[in-house]
Amino acid sequence: MKLDVAIAEVRAAETAVAGALDAVGARHEGDHDVFHMTRTLRRLADANLEALAPVAERYGVAGAPDPAPGAPDGAAAPGLELLHDLRRLYLRYAQASIDWVLLGQGAQAAKDAELLDVVSRCHAQTLRGLKWTVTRLKEAAPQALTS
């Protein structure tokens, strides 16, 4: 049984999402909707981590790292900077999303209904963050790339 590995992966990925949200929020206060939405999405990421905690304990996964805001590299023109940072956030979300998929597969195989329930509820929230990030990237790209 290696579900503990999958749980640790998901938790690391969600922690990275939380850190990326903090970083994007801190760097883009002037893009007010982005700033406010990173706060809302951070609540969802925190809720996911909270939901994971009991199953992590049950599978003997050690304590999770603190979400450290990643130091984004490369400053560019204002619009491009937002594209750059949201793209990083997208990748964090994508990582977390596929990790939820894998954990969900494992949970089904292990016939662990409680874990499966956590996965389906949490994965929906990760996908919601992913969807917002794609939407905002698509919104920002035309002006950033043609101005």
Add this chain to the structure above:
Amino acid sequence: MSVQRVDRIANPWGTRTPVGPGEPWPERVDAYLVEGAEPERWVQTASILHSDGDAYDVGVQDGRIVGVRGRGVDRVNRGRLGPKDVFGWQANASDDRLTEPLLRRDGELRPASWDEAMDAIVARSRALLDERGPGALGFYTSGQLFLEDYYTLAIIARAGIGTNHIDGNTRLCTATAGEALKESFGCDGQPGSYEDVNHADAIALFGHNVAETQPVLWARMLDRLEGPSPPRLLVVDPRRTLPARRADVHLAVRPGTNLAAMNALLREVIANGWIDADYVAAHAVGFEELRETVAPCTPEWAAGICDVDADAIRAAARLVGTAQRLLCTVLQGFYQSHQATAAACQVNNLAIVRGMLGRPGCGVLQMNGQPTAQNTRETGANGDLPGFRNFANDDHVADLARVWNVDPLQIPHYGASTHVMQMVRYLEQGSLPFFWVSATNPLVSLPEAGRIRSVLASGDVFLVVQDLYLTETARVADVVLPAATWMEKTGTFTNADRTVHLSEKAVDPPGQARADLDIWLDYARRMDFRDRDGGPLVHWHDPESAFEAFKACVAHRPCSYEGITYARLREGSGLQWGGERLYADGRFFAAPDECETYGRDLLTGGLLDETEYRALNPDGRAILKAADYVPAPEGPGDEHPLQLNTGRTLFHFHTRTKTGRAPQLQAAAPDVWVELAPVDADRLGLAEGDLAEIASARGRIEARVRVGGVREGVAFVPFHYGWWDDPDRPSRAANELTITAWDPVSKQPLFKAGAVRVTKVADGGGRPAPAPTNTASAPAGGDVPATRGGPDAEVVETLP
């Protein structure tokens, strides 16, 4: 028949004509003429200072407007007029109208010819198009121009320039209405009708202070409330508005918590089995998700968040849950608040789960704030493509390109149009150096006024302002174009219940002022915009040909104007597009090939794609969308312990450009005030009339205190007051205080959010606040003289 004179500042809603359920609303024709006037002719029009669409005629004598008279035949008002209808027209003849174009030279705005002004605009447009492309140009229009104006601007921006940067100030008033309808019914389009007031046995007003925003609609409701078998009334509003005083249940929820209250109402309706399960099964999708989302939202849970009594929430749920004919209306209390679209969608959900759609008395009115807001939505001047087309549906875009005879790639459709707050960001960042503002005053009306000033007055933006007066915004423009106004030009506009009215030219505009349509036709000509075959892109030349071009564009679309012509509007009066009610047969414009949007996540605004929509709603049913409540972005804290709520008063419109120039309206509400609950005023050592400072993290203003009917913990400030008529005084604009934040779905700014601190500056010395006493700002007690208009405010009412 009886005739009487009524002071319509003191009694803005006029004399009652009580009516029972299902009975037609009696005529009551209101008329007002200046002393001694004898009009030579009467010219047809409708309200331009609110969204009700009251129809009336304007009396003309010696080339001047001398009075107004309601149109008794019209379905909307049956002859009645509100105070802004009666008195607002006087602003047209104000001696400070703009009469010639102005061009900034050597730092000063100086008179210029039309050729010089238009050449300057065209030269800048061309240079930017060549050097930086269409994304360098943005257009920000109004909710007060005509359909013909908007449609012409939409084709110029979207196909002529080819920019996605076009929005209306309707973003501030009606964006959530349109978005909520799109999310719930797949497409914009007002489901209900004002006639539903006459049939309903329960009316629920959600954040809708109808007594002040649409006084004639409130008169209709009052006539039901005072007639036999009156409807029950629910009001959700943090202020003790006049409707709240008449309500059976009033939920004075804490600002920013509407969604929590709505989720609890829906939970109770579902838990008590007050749903029409057959209707839901046949006509809706998403019920399970809704049920699961609201299941934990008990009245006790919501009571803690909203700070209202749990039993009051139960009573409210019973009122809407047991009604046989339920009419729900929604306005700014929801639209300009946190989680705006999500909350407005829950009102739609209430109507859907109760099967209260498409029958007499059963309707939803997602109201508009401004008189012609509906037309920005229909013509594509506010962020949507013309004719409720879906930017993400290639067939819709191809169809629009066919109508306009342009390459589909010329029409930006890679995303929703850029909303105004995002345009401000691009202005701030320098990627949008050209900004053309028509008939609106963003320096006073956009949130966080200090930021807007620094962006628009920076000198980095080429700012064109097209207006009637030298507004606060016009003062910082590079080019000012003098525009003709309502009654000086012809066109149509559509009210909140889809009633189309014709407004005819009655008098000439002052000086060289020109109709907005003519200004844009001139721009299109000078820019030489061409279609795919080399013909002129804008091929119409006057209001009626513009109207017919628009009709061709929306033919076969849900908002088809088929059968509505200038001739028919002239012969009769207002005509509804779409018939009395939409969705009478439980059919919606929601099929995947037909819908205006594939939808957004209500919590984040994340867009669904076509595949997801097809899976969700293959048969084009109504969509029950749900969302969890999350706290608002800026709650009260130690430093700023009160919640800010900005809003309007009955006697003014927007930034008072017109109503501040109408003596009776100006006198009724001459200056800004701040409204506090008695308990908060006591705590702060403030009494009626004291001068107070209101400060947020963003700015400060001073205002006199009205101790009134707003709920505890909230400071209400009216947003109408800028500095055009008092330039030496520090700004008193409510938007000095507001937060830059908007709803993630509709992008409507949160004007009813943020935290403030109120402190005493000076004693009032017994002088009351300059706030009306006969509206939501009524004093809580004490000896405050009642608002009166006097002999100059007397209207002749002709009753049956």
